[in-house]
Structures are given as C-alpha cells and as structure tokens.
Amino acid sequence: MVIVAEIARKTVVTAGPSETLRTASTKMAENNVGSLIVVTETGRLVGIITERDIVRALAAGADPDKARVEEYMTVNPVTARSEESLVSVAHKMIHHGIRHLPVIDSTGRLIGVVSIRDVLRHIVGEHEFP
Numbered sequence: 001m002v003i004v005a006e007i008a009r010k011t012v013v014t015a016g017p018s019e020t021l022r023t024a025s026t027k028m029a030e031n032n033v034g035s036l037i038v039v040t041e042t043g044r045l046v047g048i049i050t051e052r053d054i055v056r057a058l059a060a061g062a063d064p065d066k067a068r069v070e071e072y073m074t075v076n077p078v079t080a081r082s083e084e085s086l087v088s089v090a091h092k093m094i095h096h097g098i099r100h101l102p103v104i105d106s107t108g109r110l111i112g113v114v115s116i117r118d119v120l121r122h123i124v125g126e127h128e129f130p
Contacts, residue, residue: 004089005082007122008103008112014039017046017070021062024069025054035100037113038073045102045110047073079104082111090119 015024015036024036028051038047049069057072058064080089080101089101093116103112 002086002122003082004080004084004086004101004103004114005112007086007118008080008082008114009118010112012037012102012110012113015049015069016041017068017073019069020065021054021057021067021069021072022064024049025051025064028054034115035113036069037102037110038069039110043110045077045079045104045108047075048077048100048102049073050100077102080114081106086119086122089114090116093119 013027013031013033013036015027015038017038017040027036028034035048035050037045038049039045049072053072057067078092078096078098078101080092080103082103082105092101093099099116101114102110103114105111
C-alpha cells in the first residue's frame with residue numbers, strides 16, 4: 001500500500017492570510033503551482049487558496065492589489081494524514097471536488113502537499129503503455 005507521505009511534495013509554497021491576491025498569484029506563477037497553503041506567522045495551517053479562488057475573486061470585482069488571501073481562501077481545508085493511503089486521498093479529492101490537499105503528520109504539523117496530478121502521476125507510472 002502506498003501512503004501519501006511517499007508522493008507528497010515536501011517543498012510547500014505558502015502564503016500569509018494578509019497577503020494580497022496579486023502577491024499570491026505571483027507566487028503561484030513563479031513556483032508553477034495551482035494553490036498556496038495559507039499559514040500564520042507561527043506556521044499554523046489556516047487555509048488554502050487556489051487558482052480557482054483567485055479567478056472567482058477577480059470575476060466578482062476584487063482588486064488584486066487590495067483584496068487579501070484571507071478573504072477568499074478556504075478556511076480549515078480538508079487535509080490528508082501522512083500515513084493515509086493514496087486510495088483514501090483520491091477518494092477525498094473526488095468526494096470534496098478538490099485538487100490539492102495539505103498533508104499533515106500525527107501532530108497536525110504541515111509536512112507537504114499533494115495534488116491530483118501527483119496522485120495520477122503515481123498511478124499511471126505503475127502501468128506500461130503501448
């Protein structure tokens with residue numbers, strides 16, 4: 001059984017709740033990621049903001065230089081435990097309609113992030129194709 005800690009990306013790109021949407025979107029573009037894990041100054045996980053969140057904010061008229069991450073992030077996001085199976089993680093993603101999950105250890109500390117692409121890459125990598 002493959003557990004999520006084996007495929008999760010350990011380098012997590014984060015944002016602070018008070019950062020602007022422009023800063024957040026710039027971080028996403030520079031790091032080629034579709035989401036940022038939102039953490040406090042002490043490193044406590046408080047949310048996640050995705051490309052879709054930013055698009056919705058802009059479509060609603062938000063000023064990217066004034067609107068803050070905390071206004072548009074998902075608070076208390078669904079997470080994956082580091083020892084959780086890949087099948088369980090995929091099920092969570094499908095059930096909740098999400099593409100990114102913060103990965104936490106048994107103490108609740110953020111240790112990585114996993115995307116639907118990471119899950120698919122692992123599954124497809126196990127099969128040969130003609």
